[in-house]
Amino acid sequence: MLEMRDLRKRFGPTVALDGVSFSVKAGEVRALVGENGAGKSTLMKILSGALAADSGEMRLEGDVFAPRNPREARAAGVGMIYQELSLAPHLSIADNIFLGCELRRRGMLDLRGMRERARKVMRRSGLESVSPDTPVRSLSAAQCQQVELARALASGCRILVLDEPTSSLTKPEVERLFSLIRAWRAEGLAIVYISHFLEEVREIADSCTVLCDGRGVLTREMAALSDEEIVRAMVGRDVEDLYQRSARGPGETVLEVDAPHASVSLRRGEILGIAGLIGSGRTEWLEGVFGLRPLSGGEVRLHGRSGRPAPGRSWRRGAGFLSEDRKRQGLALNLSVADNLLLSRLPAWSAPERRQELSQTWISGLGIKCAAPSVPVQALSGGNQQKVALARLLHHGADVLLLDEPTRGIDVGAKARIYEVLNDLARGGEGRQPCAILLVSSYLPELLGMCDRIAVMRRGRLGEARPVADWNEHLLMEEAVRR
Numbered sequence: 001m002l003e004m005r006d007l008r009k010r011f012g013p014t015v016a017l018d019g020v021s022f023s024v025k026a027g028e029v030r031a032l033v034g035e036n037g038a039g040k041s042t043l044m045k046i047l048s049g050a051l052a053a054d055s056g057e058m059r060l061e062g063d064v065f066a067p068r069n070p071r072e073a074r075a076a077g078v079g080m081i082y083q084e085l086s087l088a089p090h091l092s093i094a095d096n097i098f099l100g101c102e103l104r105r106r107g108m109l110d111l112r113g114m115r116e117r118a119r120k121v122m123r124r125s126g127l128e129s130v131s132p133d134t135p136v137r138s139l140s141a142a143q144c145q146q147v148e149l150a151r152a153l154a155s156g157c158r159i160l161v162l163d164e165p166t167s168s169l170t171k172p173e174v175e176r177l178f179s180l181i182r183a184w185r186a187e188g189l190a191i192v193y194i195s196h197f198l199e200e201v202r203e204i205a206d207s208c209t210v211l212c213d214g215r216g217v218l219t220r221e222m223a224a225l226s227d228e229e230i231v232r233a234m235v236g237r238d239v240e241d242l243y244q245r246s247a248r249g250p251g252e253t254v255l256e257v258d259a260p261h262a263s264v265s266l267r268r269g270e271i272l273g274i275a276g277l278i279g280s281g282r283t284e285w286l287e288g289v290f291g292l293r294p295l296s297g298g299e300v301r302l303h304g305r306s307g308r309p310a311p312g313r314s315w316r317r318g319a320g321f322l323s324e325d326r327k328r329q330g331l332a333l334n335l336s337v338a339d340n341l342l343l344s345r346l347p348a349w350s351a352p353e354r355r356q357e358l359s360q361t362w363i364s365g366l367g368i369k370c371a372a373p374s375v376p377v378q379a380l381s382g383g384n385q386q387k388v389a390l391a392r393l394l395h396h397g398a399d400v401l402l403l404d405e406p407t408r409g410i411d412v413g414a415k416a417r418i419y420e421v422l423n424d425l426a427r428g429g430e431g432r433q434p435c436a437i438l439l440v441s442s443y444l445p446e447l448l449g450m451c452d453r454i455a456v457m458r459r460g461r462l463g464e465a466r467p468v469a470d471w472n473e474h475l476l477m478e479e480a481v482r483r
Contacts, residue, residue, distance in 0.1 A: 001026045001190035002047070002065075002159050007056035009042055016042040017053070018214040024159065024190040029181060031201040031222070032194045034211035035234055035413045037369070037381040040194055043211070044161055048080045049073035060159075071100075079152025083164040085144050089137035093127070094118040096136055097151045117154065125149040126180050141278075142173040149180070160184065161192040166200060167408065170277050171477060178204050196412065198227050199445075210234055231412050242416050243449025244423040250452065254436045255319070255400050257289055259298030262462035264455060266400070269434035271426050272465060273447035275476050276457035282440045283324060283404055285457065289438075290314050290321040290402050302400065315344065320398030322389055324405035324440075330389040331377050337363070338373035340388050344396045362391040367417050383414025390418065394425075401425070401437045407446060419450060444473045456480050 002024050009017040017039050024030040034040050045051040047058070049067030058065040060076060067073035070080075087096050097118050103110040118132040127146040130139070136147060145165065152160055162181075166174045181191060181204055195201055201208060201222070208225055210218040210233040218225075218233040231242075251268040262285050266272050276282045288295035291309030300309045302317045314321070323329035331340055338359035359373035366387045370380055377388055386406065393401060406422075407415045428434030441447050447454055448468060455465035456479040463479060 001028075001061060003059045004043070004047070005057050005059075007043065007046060007053045007058075009046065009051065009054050015214050017046075019056070020211065020214070020216045022209055022216065022219075024192055026158075026188045026190050027185055028207065029185055029191045029193055029205045031205035031208040032192055032211070033196070033198075033201060033208060033230060033234060035381070035383070037384075038211040038234070039214040040211055041163075042214075044080065044163065044192070044194070047073065047159075047161065048078055074101075074155050074157075077156055077158035079155060079157030079160045081145070081148050081152060081160070081162050081165060083167055085148055087136050087144055087147060090135065092133045092135055093122065093130065093139075093147050093150075094132035096147055097121065097132075097154050099151075101155065118150070121150040121153045122146070124153050124180075124183075126176055142169050142176075145169070145177075157189070159190045159192065161194070163194045164196070165193075166195065166197065174200070196410065196415075197443075198230060198412070201230075202227070234412055242412070242419065243446070244420055245450060245452075246423055246427045248426055248434070248452065251434065254303055255289075255438070256301040257298070258301075259285075259288070259295050261460060262457070263298070264462060264465055266436045266438055268399070268436045269426055269428060270452040271422065271437040271439055271450055273451035273454040273468075274438065274440045274457055274462070275442075275444065275447055275454055275480060277480050278442060280457045280480065281460040282457045285460075285462070286321075286402055286404055286438070286440055290319060292321070315396065315398075318398055319400040319402060320393030320396060322393060322401070322403045322406055324408060326382075326385055326389050331385060333376070333378035335377060336374050337368070337370050337377050337380070337388055340377045341373075341391050341395055344392060358395070362395055366391050366421060381410075381414075383410035383417075386410055386414065386418065390421065399433060399435045401435055403437060404440045405442065406439070407441070407443070415446075419446075422450065444476050447476070448473065 004022040007017050007020045020039060020043060022043065032040055042051065046053050049070045049072050065076065067076060088099065094114050098114050103113045105113065115132045122128055125146045127143060127150060136144060165177060185191060193205055205222050207221050209216055210230060212234060248269050250270040253265050254268050255266040257264050274282050284293060287293045289300055289309060291311045291314050299306050302319055305317060307313065327333060338355055341359050341362050342355060356373055363370065363373060368384050368387045370384060377385060407418055422437060425435040426437055439451060448471060451468050453465040453467055454471050456463045456476060458480055
């Protein structure tokens with residue numbers, strides 16, 4: 001169905017693609033994996049017509065394919081579903097499906113025809129229970145994704161690209177999406193599946209291509225690949241002990257939350273995990289603990305001092321908060337890496353040389369990949385942006401870390417480095433006191449691999465924090481969905 005041969009693309013001195021070849025057959029799900037910055041997005045932007053390759057060629061069902069813009073790619077049968085959905089929330093589902101390619105009859109909009117056709121493609125995308133006239137703003141995240149899928153199917157797509165399609169979905173929603181993918185595969189669609197979750201890739205993909213530093217380094221059938229081989233190809237080295245958990249001895253209690261239905265205590269030198277489904281109230285509760293929103297009663301004691309939580313007070317008492325939305329709430333994207341690292345605690349005299357020295361210390365310590373501290377943080381990959389956000393908390397001197405989805409949307413190599421940093425922080429040593437870490441995550445293997453204790457949030461109620469040895473993925477999910 002699609003063949004890409006020896007594609008090359010440069011952005012100034014940066015080589016984004018260095019002779020990448022990629023193909024996918026009709027009725028095949030081909031996984032495309034790699035670290036952030038490996039070239040996946042650039043490759044798919046060339047396929048979708050958003051970028052033009054410097055050299056190389058593409059063929060669609062044997063014919064030369066060189067779209068000049070996304071409209072041409074869409075008309076040729078390429079459907080792109082990005083991680084960040086692009087819908088008009090004030091319009092109806094039918095309006096969004098046909099936006100830019102409305103049906104006409106006798107020079108007028110064929111509203112009845114669009115509604116009827118919308119119903120057909122909505123059934124194919126699993127959205128049959130909703131009216132085509134429903135405003136998109138009233139839909140859940142999973143339903144919005146289904147609208148995007150319906151729009152791609154309505155345009156007659158033959159190649160469907162799914163970019164991190166499960167990042168905002170619950171487990172039941174992921175299972176429904178996989179059922180749809182299997183049905184489309186049986187219909188003969190060629191599907192490109194991009195994900196950082198290797199267990200999902202293994203479940204849904206027939207074959208896998210790995211990119212590393214702009215080059216295709218591995219293509220093989222999934223049945224012939226181990227997770228270790230995929231990770232090794234992605235990062236260019238072995239990643240041993242992905243989840244590092246050194247021997248840790250929890251010390252004194254540094255954080256106590258006594259709130260209706262959601263009380264917990266956190267000790268120095270431990271990582272306490274909070275599991276739960278999206279919408280269970282985990283993020284709202286964590287923001288309340290830090291002071292970003294009011295808690296519904298109760299009190300928070302930080303280092304033995306109580307009082308109504310407020311961000312400034314929490315900062316001064318040694319608590320740092322890392323938002324799940326790093327781009328809108330965790331970073332100042334238009335500022336440099338150095339500015340973001342030092343923003344909350346500028347040195348007494350902020351000469352450029354001193355700022356450079358301090359920034360470089362954190363860049364080296366967390367393995368942040370950037371050309372220089374002066375580059376805009378928005379130019380970094382997602383994993384390196386997350387490291388910058390975490391480094392700012394450490395530079396500020398926070399020893400109680402409230403982390404909301406700290407590894408969402410980043411690759412295996414970046415995850416391994418962040419896990420290593422969190423383990424070192426909880427362990428302490430070399431003159432540093434151990435930190436206390438409260439970790440909210442939807443990724444159950446992460447919680448089981450990193451935490452000392454885990455509690456489950458369900459419908460705004462936080463269960464008892466129990467030792468990690470008492471849990472497994474099945475028990476955590478069972479607790480999260482229990483009535």
